[in-house]
Amino acid sequence: MSEQHEQIFQNRIDAEEKIEPKDWMPEAYRRNLIRQISQHAHSEVIGMQPEGNWITRAPTLHRKAILLAKVQDEGGHGLYLYSAAETLGISREELIDALHEGRAKYASIFNYPAITWADIGAIGWLVDGAAIVNQVSLQRTSYGPYARGMVRICKEESFHQRQGYHIMMTLARGSADQKHMAQDALNRFWWPALMMFGPHDSESAHSAQSMKWKVKRQTNDELRQKFVDQSVAQAEEIGLTIPDPDLIWNEKRGHYDFGEIDWDEFAQVIAGNGPCNRQRLTHHRRAHEDGAWVREAMVSYQKKVQQRREAA
């Protein structure tokens, strides 16, 4: 019976049909999606921290307003994604508990600190840029609520990327200090941005099955290549140098060749040894704990209102 279900399910996927919340799906498909969507949601929410670190210090009121609106969008993305995950039969509380207990991950890039204002530019340009490459591909993912969420999110992300790039452009065309600030941010964020696409296809634990189920539509290496190809011209345009001596155009492949990622660093950051891993989780946990009395009061007030209504 289950085998038959699985065959029908795979046929639907192969025919490019979207899977909807009430449809039958293999348990492993459901678990895989919850893992991926919640990781994505947590990334949006944890990503508010490095950017939030600069909201009070943004250099102009215009930049401050843009950054506030951006961080607000990220939080909004977190909300749609939590809702998309909830359609798979898990609650937001369970997802947040999993984050706090270290069972769920978020994008490792946010374990790097946003030290200078240029980092806000680099995060918008490179981190949102890499996220878009991934998310454009996910607009065709097989799970309906996730695919539709991605369509909406992509529109806003591309706006963010342009804003980040504009910060970098302004700095790169500014004083020597500003240009240095921009180049330094690129130096620090370039490799972590490439790591966002995950391990090589040959090493990726979830890739083959995810491709078969069309949860993922393109492999890690394909997406990473696309990101490198688009970023080189963008860096050249504003006179910044990508920190990779092996970066060179390969006429035959029609793509840039680029150097090897430091996979040891990647493993270290994932294992919890990035500069900000503890800080990010502690911050999130603390905000959640500090807010417990507020959430309790809301429930209590709601009950009182209900009781008064019934008594009346």
Next chain:
Amino acid sequence: MSEISSEQIKEYVLRLADDAVVQGHRLSEWCSHGPFLEEDLALTNVALDFIGRARMFYAYAAKLADDGSTEDSFAYTRDCREFTNLLIHELPRGDFAFTCVRQYLVDEYSLRFMEELCNSEDPTLAAIAAKAIKESRYHLRRSRDWMLRLGDGTAESNRRMQEALNELWGYTHELFEADRFELSLANAGVAVDPSLLRNEWLTAVSTTCEEATLSLPTENWSVRGGREGIHTEHLGHLLSDLQFLQRAYPGLEW
């Protein structure tokens, strides 16, 4: 309005701009610290409204100054003594109860203030006020809801709200005091005479507090000085955050 100079209007506009930028700054400090995600977004939204309001006022002040000043030169290159915001805005954000009570007290005030400013004979001020009224209506709906939910929530939330109200109360008197400068502008039909707002404000706040099972403080203390640039010690720290980049790398484009 003829006897009022642009310089005087500029000084008045800067007071309102400083109120808004400082209030927006304190709200923006909540980003990623909210009690749940939806509230994080809502606080950011209100922060954005206040920053937007500050920008409109500063831009108008820059136009009146006509000396190369910009919205950013006002916000980023003046020191504490030159800031003329009311003190209530600059108090540190405190816990969520403190932020909610302050926002509520300020919203009840802002809405009435902007309704009056809408009648200003200065058309730019009237236009900014018209936009601000819509935002303040929404802000007040939200902050009043929080007064009720947290005031009449649990014993702990009630205790926190009452404490916040007690801590803030002494800073509310200043909201309604006009100095001679403001009164002369009010008499000319440009500015709002805030003392006229007090009765209505107090009635609204009393009603809300009663419904929220909070007691209006009766202790007789008050602090003032914002309009003369006599601030709490907190403002300097706020400005050192706000102005860091412009101070460290002066005169650049960002």
